[in-house]
Amino acid sequence: MNALVIGSRGSSLALAQVEIVRGLLAKAHPALKLEVKVIKTSGDQFNNLSLSADGGKGLFTKEIEDQLLRGEIHLAVHSMKDLPTVLPDGLTIGAVPPREDAHDVLVAKYAVSFDALPRGAIVGTSSIRRRAQLLARRPDLRIVEIRGNVETRLRKLVENSKMESIVLAAAGLNRLNLWNQFGELLWHDLEHDVMIPAVGQGAIACEARTDDKETLELLSTISDESAGVAVEAERAFLRAMGGGCQVPYAAHATVEAEEIFLVAASFSPDGKDAKRAEVVGLIANPREVGARAAKQILG
Numbered sequence: 117m118n119a120l121v122i123g124s125r126g127s128s129l130a131l132a133q134v135e136i137v138r139g140l141l142a143k144a145h146p147a148l149k150l151e152v153k154v155i156k157t158s159g160d161q162f163n164n165l166s167l168s169a170d171g172g173k174g175l176f177t178k179e180i181e182d183q184l185l186r187g188e189i190h191l192a193v194h195s196m197k198d199l200p201t202v203l204p205d206g207l208t209i210g211a212v213p214p215r216e217d218a219h220d221v222l223v224a225k226y227a228v229s230f231d232a233l234p235r236g237a238i239v240g241t242s243s244i245r246r247r248a249q250l251l252a253r254r255p256d257l258r259i260v261e262i263r264g265n266v267e268t269r270l271r272k273l274v275e276n277s278k279m280e281s282i283v284l285a286a287a288g289l290n291r292l293n294l295w296n297q298f299g300e301l302l303w304h305d306l307e308h309d310v311m312i313p314a315v316g317q318g319a320i321a322c323e324a325r326t327d328d329k330e331t332l333e334l335l336s337t338i339s340d341e342s343a344g345v346a347v348e349a350e351r352a353f354l355r356a357m358g359g360g361c362q363v364p365y366a367a368h369a370t371v372e373a374e375e376i377f378l379v380a381a382s383f384s385p386d387g388k389d390a391k392r393a394e395v396v397g398l399i400a401n402p403r404e405v406g407a408r409a410a411k412q413i414l415g
Contacts, residue, residue, distance in 0.1 A: 117330050119149035123180045123189035126154040127265050132291040133320050134193050140213055140338040148334070153189055155180045174200050181207060184323065190331045192323040196316030196347055199323070201355040210335035211322040215343040216287035218318035218368055220246065220311045222304040223273060224281035230310055233257065237280035240273065244385055246283045248364035249311045251387030270298050283311070287318040312366035312381050315350040319343055342371040345402045352406025353380045357413070367409070374399055380409040 120141070124134045131152075138150050159175035176198040184192045185206055196212070203209070227233045233254065240262030241247055247259045260279070262269055266288045273282045286305065289295055295303065322338070324331045346369035353367045367380035376399055381392040393412035397405035 117148070117190075117334075119151055120191060120331065120334065121151045121153055121189045123153050123155050123183055123192045124194075125157055125159075125176060125180070128292055129266055129288050130193070130195070133195065136291070137191075137193050137213060137320065137322060137338070141334065144337040145334060153183075155183060155189075181323070184325060187325075190324065190328065191335070192321075194321045194323060196319035196321040197314040199316065199321045201315075201351050203323070206326055207323055208326045208332075209321050209344075210324040210332045211339035212344040212347055213320050213322070213338055214340040215346070216290055216318040218313045219286045220306045220313060220317075221284050221286045221289060222281055222306055223270065223284055223298075224302045224304065225273070225300075226302070227281060227304075228302065229304055230254075230306060233280060238278055240269065240276075240279055240282040243283070243314070245314055245364045245366050245383070246311065248383035248385055248387045248390075249366065250283070252383060252390050253310055253387075255387065266292060266294060270294065270301070274298065274300070285313075285317055308368065308379055312379055313368045315354045315365065315367050316347050317368070319347050342399075345369075345376060345399045346371050349376050349378050349397075349402035349406040350380075352403040353378065353409045354406075356407045356410030357382065367406070369402075369405070371399055376402055376405050378405050378409050380406075380413065382413050 122134055124130045134152055141150060157176045157179045177194055180192045181204055183189050222230050235256045236258060238258045238260055239250060240260050242261050242263050250257055250259060262272055262282060269282055273279055322335050349369040350367040354365055357365055364383040364385060369376050369378040376397050378395045381390060383390045391413045393409040395405055395409045
């Protein structure tokens with residue numbers, strides 16, 4: 117292979133993730149030529165679409181996957197949480213690089229903690245998972261939809277006099293190094309008793325064709341085993357629940373030695389009905405761990 121073509125969305129965060137993958141590949145294979153192809157997705161072209169109403173999953177991946185299947189690119193780099201749990205025939209996740217912090221973060225103008233938000237405070241998020249968990253803990257909050265990339269959302273918070281706070285993924289803030297660019301804002305990690313992350317949050321998916329053995333062999337050198345196992349357990353949970361962006365599901369797995377620790381939950385959209393499961397299993401069986409958590413919640 118003379119050159120490996122990487123397909124990605126053109127957002128700042130998507131390109132930052134590409135640079136992470138490109139850096140890992142360049143270190144593992146110094147002689148390999150790496151090219152990046154920016155591809156517009158439905159989620160980019162129609163930014164007025166509601167992520168909850170229109171399904172979310174697939175809005176940021178389909179056009180990239182189409183080019184991957186046609187052989188126009190060798191590798192697609194996605195945010196793992198954007199990737200549907202069932203991939204198109206002929207595609208597979210070839211690598212999961214080391215995972216970034218998976219926490220959600222409350223970004224606030226004045227509140228020194230989540231519980232310190234004023235009664236009736238307006239909180240912005242486009243995620244029904246975040247909405248449900250915010251309302252489960254604080255039904256007095258007013259949740260409003262906010263769209264745009266990470267920087268745009270932060271600017272909207274600063275410029276909107278009525279909005280008190282927004283919720284973002286720590287991974288995006290870290291990858292874009294945005295913590296110090298909005299010094300007037302306060303940042304608070306939301307622990308799992310308040311907000312369980314989205315399935316795959318903080319992880320990068322390197323997607324390739326199942327019959328492209330050369331690319332898959334290259335990708336095998338940059339994959340992180342613990343991240344891959346944790347993500348597989350989370351995605352198995354979501355698959356067993358039959359859900360995507362339209363249903364408020366959440367799951368996060370960690371790996372210690374030979375064990376997987378998975379916390380998972382489902383919520384009604386208003387947060388009033390919540391079911392939670394905590395499951396421990398072996399790293400050799402991540403799909404079984406995810407399926408068992410789903411069974412507990414469904415049962």
